[in-house]
Amino acid sequence: MLEIKNLTANIDNKTILNGIDLVVPDGEIHAIMGPNGSGKSTLSYVLSGREGYDVTGGTATFDGADLLDMEPEARAAAGLFLAFQYPVELPGVNNANFLRTALNAQRRARGEAELDAVAFLKLSRAEAKRLSMPDDMLKRNVNVGFSGGEKKRNEVLQMAVLRPRLAILDETDSGLDIDALKIVADGVNALRGPNFSALVITHYQRLLDYIVPDRVHVLASGRIIRSGGPELAHQLEAHGYAAIVAEAA
Amino acid sequence: MAAIAETLDAVQAVTDGGYKWGFSTDIEMDMAPKGLNEDIIRLISSRKDEPAWLLDWRLKSYAAWLKTEEPDWAKIKHPPIDYQDLHYYAAPKKKPGPKSLDEVDPELLRTYERLGIPLRERAILAGVEGAEDERPPIAIDAVFDSVSVATTFRSTLAKSGVIFCPISEAVRDHPELVRKYLGSVVPAGDNYFAALNSAVFTDGSFVYIPKGVRCPMELSTYFRINARNTGQFERTLIIAEEGAYVSYLEGCTAPQRDENQLHAAVVELIVFDDAQIKYSTVQNWYPGDANGKGGIYNFVTKRGACRGARSKISWTQVETGSAITWKYPSCILQGDDSVGEFYSVAVTTNHQQADTGTKMIHIGRNTRSTIVSKGISAGKSNNTYRGLVRVLPKAHGARNHTQCDSLLIGDQCGAHTVPYIESRNPTAKLEHEATTSKIADDQLFYCRQRGLSQEDAVGLIVNGFCKDVLKELPMEFAVEAQKLLAISLEGSVG
Ligand SMILES: Nc1ncnc2c1ncn2[C@@H]1O[C@H](COP(=O)(O)OP(=O)(O)OP(=O)(O)O)[C@@H](O)[C@H]1O
Ligand SMILES: [Mg+2]
Numbered sequence: 001m002l003e004i005k006n007l008t009a010n011i012d013n014k015t016i017l018n019g020i021d022l023v024v025p026d027g028e029i030h031a032i033m034g035p036n037g038s039g040k041s042t043l044s045y046v047l048s049g050r051e052g053y054d055v056t057g058g059t060a061t062f063d064g065a066d067l068l069d070m071e072p073e074a075r076a077a078a079g080l081f082l083a084f085q086y087p088v089e090l091p092g093v094n095n096a097n098f099l100r101t102a103l104n105a106q107r108r109a110r111g112e113a114e115l116d117a118v119a120f121l122k123l124s125r126a127e128a129k130r131l132s133m134p135d136d137m138l139k140r141n142v143n144v145g146f147s148g149g150e151k152k153r154n155e156v157l158q159m160a161v162l163r164p165r166l167a168i169l170d171e172t173d174s175g176l177d178i179d180a181l182k183i184v185a186d187g188v189n190a191l192r193g194p195n196f197s198a199l200v201i202t203h204y205q206r207l208l209d210y211i212v213p214d215r216v217h218v219l220a221s222g223r224i225i226r227s228g229g230p231e232l233a234h235q236l237e238a239h240g241y242a243a244i245v246a247e248a249a
Numbered sequence: 250m251a252a253i254a255e256t257l258d259a260v261q262a263v264t265d266g267g268y269k270w271g272f273s274t275d276i277e278m279d280m281a282p283k284g285l286n287e288d289i290i291r292l293i294s295s296r297k298d299e300p301a302w303l304l305d306w307r308l309k310s311y312a313a314w315l316k317t318e319e320p321d322w323a324k325i326k327h328p329p330i331d332y333q334d335l336h337y338y339a340a341p342k343k344k345p346g347p348k349s350l351d352e353v354d355p356e357l358l359r360t361y362e363r364l365g366i367p368l369r370e371r372a373i374l375a376g377v378e379g380a381e382d383e384r385p386p387i388a389i390d391a392v393f394d395s396v397s398v399a400t401t402f403r404s405t406l407a408k409s410g411v412i413f414c415p416i417s418e419a420v421r422d423h424p425e426l427v428r429k430y431l432g433s434v435v436p437a438g439d440n441y442f443a444a445l446n447s448a449v450f451t452d453g454s455f456v457y458i459p460k461g462v463r464c465p466m467e468l469s470t471y472f473r474i475n476a477r478n479t480g481q482f483e484r485t486l487i488i489a490e491e492g493a494y495v496s497y498l499e500g501c502t503a504p505q506r507d508e509n510q511l512h513a514a515v516v517e518l519i520v521f522d523d524a525q526i527k528y529s530t531v532q533n534w535y536p537g538d539a540n541g542k543g544g545i546y547n548f549v550t551k552r553g554a555c556r557g558a559r560s561k562i563s564w565t566q567v568e569t570g571s572a573i574t575w576k577y578p579s580c581i582l583q584g585d586d587s588v589g590e591f592y593s594v595a596v597t598t599n600h601q602q603a604d605t606g607t608k609m610i611h612i613g614r615n616t617r618s619t620i621v622s623k624g625i626s627a628g629k630s631n632n633t634y635r636g637l638v639r640v641l642p643k644a645h646g647a648r649n650h651t652q653c654d655s656l657l658i659g660d661q662c663g664a665h666t667v668p669y670i671e672s673r674n675p676t677a678k679l680e681h682e683a684t685t686s687k688i689a690d691d692q693l694f695y696c697r698q699r700g701l702s703q704e705d706a707v708g709l710i711v712n713g714f715c716k717d718v719l720k721e722l723p724m725e726f727a728v729e730a731q732k733l734l735a736i737s738l739e740g741s742v743g
Binding site for chain 2: 048049050051052071072073075076077081082084087088089090091092093098099101102103105106109141158162
């Protein structure tokens with residue numbers, strides 16, 4: 001279970017997160033929507049441990065463990081996965097090799113046996129196939145020369161192979177064609193279960209037709225100003241943020 | 250060389266941090282007194298029972314050295330080297346040189362085992378060793394301080410006519426070959442350090458591949474400096490006759506010592522029509538400590554002559570060690586359609602200084618050369634690529650492609666690219682590309698978010714950066730080199 005209490009964070013002495021309260025129980029998928037610049041990506045970075053953010057107050061725990069006190073790789077090993085809004089290119093680094101190194105690093109950290117090359121190849125190919133991704137995606141260098149949509153799909157492939165317990169998807173649907181959108185949603189839905197929870201950051205109700213969230217939250221100016229069921233997303237789609245933001249102010 | 254990979258881990262496990270090859274071996278040594286003069290040269294020559302012509306050549310080289318100045322154009326700084334404060338000969342006691350491995354001092358064998366160098370010729374017949382070791386064997390010449398202590402697989406090689414032995418032995422057993430080719434690519438007075446080497450060289454490897462023979466296994470020389478205050482001056486000579494092929498590897502390490510040690514080697518390669526030499530180096534001499542104390546001064550002259558038509562020389566180097574690296578493996582492309590290649594990774598951390606690159610001299614028609622240089626600088630180090638591409642008037646249709654990439658880690662290090670291009674033939678096509686990049690924070694974070702430690706992330710990114718060079722190394726060496734890169738850069742980020 002992810003529990004965030006009154007979390008505040010600065011970048012360069014500027015407050016970006018302004019007291020976030022959020023609980024995502026195991027087995028649930030929560031959507032986060034909100035205007036550009038409201039702090040959605042910042043929240044995902046703070047939770048996953050990116051440098052450059054000063055946490056000035058509050059707590060964030062995952063299954064009781066203090067997330068904010070852990071190195072990024074330890075959070076990953078604990079099961080936290082971030083699908084980046086802007087996936088990063090790693091020139092010369094083979095995608096399959098990267099993913100296997102990552103998986104085995106996590107497994108080592110958890111005291112599990114490492115996967116050998118053959119077992120990994122089998123696993124990664126099966127996942128690529130399930131997500132209708134060509135095998136050669138695994139052979140290419142990490143995100144180098146990938147189209148915008150391919151990069152997003154690659155994030156989902158990584159998620160499928162790493163099998164996180166908590167996934168944060170930061171606008172993974174942006175830039176995807178309709179078919180890819182369904183594939184990505186399938187990828188998330190396949191992980192659904194009592195030991196998986198997710199925070200899905202999106203600007204579009206459309207994704208939520210495929211990944212039906214348990215809760216929808218609206219983030220504005222670094223604070224959650226409204227929470228509701230899936231119907232809240234429809235409401236936002238129809239009327240925009242203005243009314244809710246004005247109400248909260 | 251699977252054993253190397255395994256023992257590398259083992260060695261890493263028994264030493265704590267820093268340079269993992271820094272142990273020294275306690276062994277009885279036969280040392281020449283400190284200092285350099287004609288008598289010392291005579292002593293070296295007599296210790297090796299050399300013929301008069303060689304002593305004569307040494308003395309002429311010494312005279313040439315006295316007349317030359319230490320070069321000062323490289324971007325390196327060091328206190329003056331006191332050439333009189335060194336031992337020019339140091340050999341493990343036990344004379345004469347061992348004939349078989351059984352005669353080698355067990356302490357020495359253990360040293361090489363610790364380094365991961367398999368000196369025992371393991372039975373490699375199918376079924377004897379088991380299926381896990383089906384890789385082709387590698388013949389190794391192990392040079393400990395001034396002498397070769399063992400050369401493996403010699404009889405196997407001899408069956409195909411390949412000669413692989415210490416150069417001191419080649420002087421004795423194949424004097425006509427040594428006399429004909431020694432100094433024919435790097436003349437005694439070529440430069441300050443080559444002249445010094447020619448005067449005092451002690452050992453090194455000799456390889457001769459006869460006409461039409463493809464050497465049946467990789468050949469490798471492993472250099473180890475152990476003794477204190479000694480210089481290591483090895484000399485390597487490789488000849489590939491018409492249509493011959495050989496892949497040769499060299500590796501080097503030295504104990505961790507506070508004082509600087511001098512290493513000035515000369516390597517000469519000669520290839521005839523349709524022949525090819527692939528020469529790979531993993532240089533991991535002790536680089537000095539984090540404050541720049543100690544480390545090897547590595548001044549090396551490596552040059553190959555493509556004398557025949559369609560001949561080819563390929564230099565691949567991974568340079569992670571040494572306090573100072575001064576080294577420009579070069580190709581003289583004399584034969585028509587001959588090919589020269591230079592693939593280099595140079596890593597500098599802490600206070601290391603590397604000034605390295607190549608020279609491609611295009612003389613024959615349609616000669617081609619490729620240069621791929623990857624420089625990685627971290628800490629307070631300086632890393633310079635210095636390369637010359639020269640096209641002479643008769644080299645119609647000559648071509649060169651140069652790619653120089655620098656990767657910076659941190660903001661206190663330096664990367665420099667100094668290309669010299671001289672073309673005297675208008676038909677030549679020369680291309681030069683250069684890039685400089687940094688390991689970006691978002692790359693590191695991306696890796697760490699997936700579960701990699703900071704150090705593994707740096708290793709992965711650096712290996713990706715060097716991929717075009719590493720893929721030129723023989724497979725086992727490539728694995729080795731990857732680990733070495735990661736280990737060299739430990740602690741250089743964050
Ligand atoms: N490194 C930084 N330096 C300064 N300001 C930053 C930095 N990173 C983010 N910000 C600011 O923090 C605010 C929140 O940014 P964030 O990326 O979290 O928004 P978002 O909700 O993800 O927006 P979008 O929907 O456009 O992705 C923005 O005003 C942004 O300009
Ligand atoms: Mg964002």
